[in-house]
Amino acid sequence: MLFLELFAQGLIYGCMYATIAVGLTLVYSLLRILHVAHAGLFALGGYLGLLLTNATGSLILALPLAAAAVGVVGMAIYRFCYEPILHRPPYVALIASIGLFIALEEIFRLIFGPYGLTYAQAPLQETFAMGGMTIRRVEIVIVVGSVLILGILSWLSRHTRLGVAWRATVDDPQMAASFGISVLKVRYLNFFIGSALAAVAGVFISLLSNLVEPTMGGVPSYKALAIIVLGGLGNVTGTLCASLLLGVTEAFGTIYIGNFMDRDAIAFAFMIVVLMVRPQGLFGGR
Amino acid sequence: MLRSKRVVLVVLGLVILGVANATGADTIKIGFNTPLTGFAASDGKSCSEGAKLAVDQINAEGGVLGRQLELVIYDDQAKPAQAIPIANKLIGKDKVVMGISGSYSGATRSAAGVFQENKIPYISAYAIHPDITRAGDYVFRTSFLGEIQGKAGAKLIGELMGKRKVVMITLQNDFGQSLAAGFKSVAERYGLAILNEYQYAIKDRQFGAMVAKVKADAPDAIYASGYYFTAGPLVSQLRAAGVTASVIGQEGYDSQKFIEIAGDAAEGVIITTSLDRDSTVPETVDFMKAFEQQAGFKVDMVAASGHTAVKVAAAALAKAGGTDPKALRDAIAAVELKASTGEIRFNALGEVMKAVQIQVVKAGNWRHYAVIDDPELLAPPEN
Amino acid sequence: MGIYEISLATVVGINVILALGLNLITGFCGQISLGHAAFYGIGAYTTALAAQSGVPGLVSLAAAMFAAAAIGVVVGLASLRVRHDFLAITTMGVGFLFLGIVRQEDRWLGGELGISAIPAFGLSKPGYLLFVLLLALLTAMLSGYINRSWMGFAFEAVADDEDTARVVGVDVAAYKLAAFSLGTALAGLAGGLYAYFTRFIVPDDFGFITSISILSMVAVGGIGSTTGVILGAGLLTLMPEFFRFISDYKLLVYGVLLFAVMRFAPEGLAGVGRSWLARWRLGRRAP
Secondary structure, three states: OHHHHHHHHHHHHHHHHHHHHHHHHHHHHHHOOOOOOHHHHHHHHHHHHHHHHHHHOOHHHHHHHHHHHHHHHHHHHHHHHHHHHOOOOHHHHHHHHHHHHHHHHHHHHHHHOOOOEOOOOOOOOOEEEEOOEEEEHHHHHHHHHHHHHHHHHHHHHHHOHHHHHHHHHHHOHHHHHHOOOOHHHHHHHHHHHHHHHHHHHHHHHHHHHOOEOOOOOHHHHHHHHHHHHHOOOOOHHHHHHHHHHHHHHHHHHHHHOOOOOOHHHHHHHHHHHHHHHOOOOOOOOO | OHHHHHHHHHHHHHHHHHHHHHHHOOOEEEEEEEOOOOOOHHHHHHHHHHHHHHHHHHHHOOOEOOEOEEEEEEEOOOOHHHHHHHHHHHHHOOOOOEEEEOOOHHHHHHHHHHHHHOOOOEEEOOOOOOOOHHHOOOEEEOOOOHHHHHHHHHHHHHHHOOOOEEEEEEEOOHHHHHHHHHHHHHHOOOOOEEEEEEEEOOOOOOOHHHHHHHHHHOOOEEEEOOOHHHHHHHHHHHHHOOOOOEEEEOHHHOOHHHHHHHHHHHOOOEEEEOOOOOOOOHHHHHHHHHHHHHHOOOOOHHHHHHHHHHHHHHHHHHHHOOOOHHHHHHHHHOOOEEEOOEEEOEOOOOEEOOOEEEEEEEOOEEEEEEEEOOHHHHOOOOO | OOHHHHHHHHHHHHHHHHHHHHHHHHHHOOOOOOOHHHHHHHHHHHHHHHHHOOOOHHHHHHHHHHHHHHHHHHHHHHHHHOOHHHHHHHHHHHHHHHHHHHHHOOOOOOHHHOEEOOOOOOOOHHHHHHHHHHHHHHHHHHHHHHHHOHHHHHHHHHHHOHHHHHHOOOOHHHHHHHHHHHHHHHHHHHHHHHHHHHOEEOHHHHOHHHHHHHHHHHHHHOOOOHHHHHHHHHHHHHHHHHHHHHHHHHHHHHHHHHHHHHHHOOOHHHHHHHHHHHHHHHHHHOO
């Protein structure tokens, strides 16, 4: 019973990680940028989702609005922050991204205050029993929602013109460009989708803890990097598996080895062991 | 070109104005280091608001020794590497007569060493590291040690509430570690059986796995250390999973924000703290009213601690009759003061001796539950 | 110099050593490390323990360098196996692992409470400052020497393209290990100096944020340039002090500056300096 509950919790963590990390891995696969500021967009999503829910009273309305708005911000970040430095060595974009992330966190604090915000009436908090477990509706929404969103995206990438163009560009940008695919358009799309996913994850997290705070991007900022490395940098399927694996490892780890190692150390110990055995990540090619 | 010249002029003007302001008035300066940016910014804001209020109140009544008090506030981001230069700046540049820490343990302990070396009194408002006052005889603390609060928590659960089976959920930082040490040291005395202890990091907000395990442990009470931003999500997730055991916390919970985050789940949560919301003591009542007016949000323990530390400083100044550091130190050591966080007296080490307030969440507010005033249990170390 | 300037200059000196150490690994040898603070921490903890058991100052600093370099070689071995961005994240993981272990180790390392009451080094404050600055100067000279030596040349070859370097007969593994052991030994030295300076250390001093700020010093100064990195370390250490008057916006300014330097002057202060110098020379030649 406990085993099942821990597994369920691990699945919930894993779905959260996946929704955040997929965007990051999409950016990496196209541009080879470790996009730390992604975590800032995650926090922005949390803030917008909460503010819009409080203003309109409807989460159903707030969630897509927040996702779309953050998606646009993501596109702007690509255009104004990354595009001009793409030809530079990778650390340039990495540090620019870290600077951007710090600035975003500080902007949240200056505008919304250091104490964090809460929902006027937190939605989806009703609980019900299922197979002997007590589950909050928001937890179901997170799992079903993440699977649905990622599933739809994967279907679209296979069955629409834009999707096919996108996959072709990820595989081989030069070849794609020579076939007349606009690489720029694909990059914009990439940032839009990735950032919108981060925003969705931000809203989900805020529903779990009824709290958005300036520093809420802190943990995803580095843990999502571990996940995409584990998944083989730029490999979407790998990232999804790594997210679930890490989620479950953490759920069991915090209970059974939590008194020797904290959650971060567990996650990174796992990652280092995997990398020493498979230097290209769990699902990396090459 | 013209514009840049104008900018330079304006900046120059501002600088001159600033200098004139600083040297013109004959104020008594008190240094104050606190985290205004970075991860601890919320506590820094509360604490500095509380301290500013105390200064305003004192100045409105004519100041101390016929002079106005001035708080020199610097942001240390709760980092030791920044706190040390700040302490040196307060002493060397600003010539403060004493310092107050509105910061966390690391920054406070590092700055305390500097103040001690220069023989300038230093008061820690809410940092809990046991070694802070051991920096020397010029360092004092107006808040409880973590271990003492942990002991009070054990007494609360075992004696006042009559619970036996306890699960500990411990925050992995100096605060959580010293609370847990104190709690365990007297758990047996109050007949408590500790079923399990789980640890979490200050960044954690999702406790699903831990909650599932606690549910399986089926304790009577949960002793969970944390701050409002970890305890809020923890308590609501415990209750959502159907865990009904009493949750006992500490001063880290002590903020209206905790109740806001946890919502209905906060009801019945009991904490050990140093601020009594139902106090009839005029100092505390006045402070709570004035704070809400000035700051625009409800009072918390950290704000009250900042307020208390400044009040102690002012009382010592008045008593010493001047700003001689040695006389000031002796005056602080001999202080007996009714402040917003209770009656303040120091022991030989510079630790405060006061009663622990027990508060409970009732109808969405912190209310009085009990007081633990057991001098033997609450006695801070003497060296 | 007042006590404020002395304490500030000491921090600058320590950070210069720290940043030059990372520059050896990242700037010269091209191996990005996001976990440099762990070695800083290993040095600080080693010194603290040694000093507490009565070991003389210079010996405990040497022990700090040795301990950090020993672990540094292990991480260097990892760099033989994982490359580029994988290595960056692995080193980040090493940082978190170090922190996780130190946090839980409360018998020797004090756990979350850290180690306090570290004995003094035995010099006055100005004396200690001179000592730190002397070591910083030696580090800078070493760094300049390596850059001009055959080793520096080999480092550059590894940084440019490992595989080509291997083809032309550079022993890539040996040079990578050399870079890691030298760089981490310097981090250990800086950590030891820090422990004697604050005489109180807690795990949080050596976290991910510290690693990031060291890398930022190197990048803002100009990756690979000794002079640039010294300037970068000085600038970013003193910046919070410059911006005291806008207390509330300090960290915002820091973030924006990091971003702006990378966006508009990706070669850092050194790059800006070089281009000014070039323009000035050009101007003189053709009036």
